[in-house]
Amino acid sequence: MSDSPETHEACCHASATPYPCPICGNAGRKVSALTLDHHLPQPLRAEFRDEGTFCLSPECEIVYCNPAGRQVRRGETVLPVTIKDAGDDVHVCYCFDFKRSDLRRELEQKGRTEIPNQIRKGVKDGRCDCERKNPQGACCLGNVAAAIKDIQKGVKR
Secondary structure (H helix, E strand, O other): OOOOHHHHHHHOOOEEEOOOOOOOOOOEEEEOHHHHHHHOOOOHHHHHOOOEEEEOOOOOOEEEEOOOOOEEEOOOOOOOOHHHOOOOOOEEEOOOOEEHHHHHHHHHHHOOOOHHHHHHHHHHOOOOOHHHHOOOOOOOHHHHHHHHHHHHHHOOO
């Protein structure tokens, strides 16, 4: 169930940014204006302009930042963000509407989940919209795999 680079390439292009998070100092992922348009409520969106970085640290409260010093914190986005919120009602795949609870339910009921394969099929069929729908502006499959591992650690067998 590994995520090949081809799977991600078919979906979207993610690029690192040299602008580090001002809180945790970690490098982030550059996001487009399309991503920001979808995930920032007004007036935050108006203040943010079109240059943004997604902070990849799950522990950090910053979701987006930019070189102009603007910051968007956990809880200020339109939807909760997968790596910033461990709740079951949080999306792990925004394009195909899968939540952490969907993964948990399948793992508890069947001992496995077909959700990653369903996502891959959707990507292959050209039905994803990661740049707009995912707050990270990139493919969710890495987050899905991480969520499955986290859930499996907590599932009693």
